[in-house]
Amino acid sequence: MTVPTRNHLFTQHSRPASPDRYTSLVAQKDEAPGESRRERKERTRRAILDAALDQLADTGFGSLSLRQLTRSAGIVPTAFYRHFATLDELGLALVDESFETLRGLIREVRQGDPAPETLIDRSVDVLSGQLDTHSAHFRFISRERQGGVPALRDAVRHELSLFERELATDLARMPGLEKWGAADLHVLASLFVDLMVGAAGEMVSPSTDHPATRREIEQNLRNQARMVVVGATGWTPLGS
Amino acid sequence: MTVPTRNHLFTQHSRPASPDRYTSLVAQKDEAPGESRRERKERTRRAILDAALDQLADTGFGSLSLRQLTRSAGIVPTAFYRHFATLDELGLALVDESFETLRGLIREVRQGDPAPETLIDRSVDVLSGQLDTHSAHFRFISRERQGGVPALRDAVRHELSLFERELATDLARMPGLEKWGAADLHVLASLFVDLMVGAAGEMVSPSTDHPATRREIEQNLRNQARMVVVGATGWTPLGS
C-alpha cells in the first residue's frame, strides 16, 4: 500500500471522515467482494435510475438535474456519460422499465380467474398493489404523458398505444364482444387506459397519498369502470 | 414565434449584433400615447402572462425561467416582482384564467339547444373551437394537473373538482337522470371531465397537432362519450 502521491482524496476507505461530499443511500461504493466489472457497472446504472425515480417524485423530467442525480447516485457528474449519452436516453430507459411494470400488471390480472364479474374489482386491487411497490413508475408514466419533454412524451404515448392495443385483444375474447370490430375495441380499450392512468396518477401524487382519499379514488375508478362496462354491454358496434 | 431551446452550443459566436437587449413580439414598450399608469401596468402584466403561456408550450411550469420570461415580455428580470411575488403566484394567475376559459366552454355549449341528441357533437365542436383560440390554456391545465409543482397541481385539481361539480348539476337536469344521487352524478361527471381533459391535452401537444390526427382524437372522444352515455342510460343508481 502506497500513500497516494497526488491528491486522491477519497478512495475507498476514507469514507467516515469525508468532509464535503454527502453521498446517498442509493449507491454504496462499499466494495462488494467478488464483483465483475459488468456487475459493478450494472449496479451503478441501477443507482442512477433509482436516483432519477427518486428525484422525479418532486419534479418533472424536464427539470431533472444531472448533477443532483449523480450526487445522490454516489458518482461524479461526468461518470454519468459512461452509462447514458444524454439525459433523454435515461428517460427512455425509465419509459422501458415503467411499461414493463405496467405489463406486469395485466399479466397479474390475467392469472387465474377471468370471471367477468369480479374482473373490475380484481384489476383495481392489483393496481393498488402495484402502486405500493412501483409508485414511481406510475407517477412517471402519468406525468410524462403530458410532460414538457417531447422525446419522452412521444415515447410514453407510443407505449401507451401499444398497451392499449394489447388490452384490446384481451377484450376481444370476452363474452359479448366477440363480434366487435377493431374500432369498437379501440374505443373501449382507450377508455379503460385513460381511466386507469388518470386514477393512478392521482393516487401516486405526493399531495394525495393519504389512505383515505386513495380509497375514494379507487372506489370512483371502480364505479367509472362499471359505468363503462354497462355502456359496452349496450353498445351497438360502429359498422351500423 | 418560438426560439430554439436546449441548445447551449450555438451561443458561441453567432449572437446577434445587438448589444444586450433583443425585445420580443409580446410586449411593445412603444409608447402608447394616452395611457394611465394602471393601464400600463396591466399591459405589462399581460405581457408576462403571455410570455409564460408561450414558453409553457415547450416545457412544464417547473422548468420555467424567470429571466427568459421577462426577456420575452420586454422587461428587466427584477421588474417581474412588481407584478408577482413569486413564480408560483404567476402560475396561480394562469390557473385562474385557464379555468375561466374552461367555464366559457360549457357556457357556450349551454347556449341555444340542449337537445340531448346533438349534445356530444356540439360539445366536441365547441371544444375544438376553443382549442384553436385558447390552446395554451388547455395545455396548461392538462400538463400541470399531473405536473411537478405541488402548488399548481393542487390548484388545478381543486378547480377541476369544482368544474366537475358544476357539470354534475347540469347533468342532474337531463332527462333520465332526475332521480340520480350525488354519487352517481359524480361518477358520470368525472368520467366526462377526464375524457375531455385527456383528449384536449393530446390535441394541444406540439407533436400532435396535425389536423389529421386531431380529427382522429376528436372522433375517438365522441365515441368514448357515446359509450359512456349508453352506460349512463343503463345505469342503476348506486343506492341499490
Place this chain on the structure above:
DNA sequence: CCTTTCAGTGAACATCCGTGCACTGAAAGA
C-alpha cells in the same frame, strides 16, 4: 406648484448548471 408613489432599470452577487479534458487504477484479456 411641489411631493409622493412606484413600474421599470442596471449592476452585482453567489450558486448552480452541463460538459470537455487528461487522468488513474483495477479488471479483462492476451
Place this chain on the structure above:
DNA sequence: TCTTTCAGTGCACGGATGTTCACTGAAAGG
C-alpha cells in the same frame, strides 16, 4: 507476464439562474 480496456475521478470553463439593492423619471395627487 505484459497490455488493453474502461468506469470513475477531479478540474476547469463559460454561461444561465434567482434575488439584492440603490437608482430614475414620469404619472398621480395634494
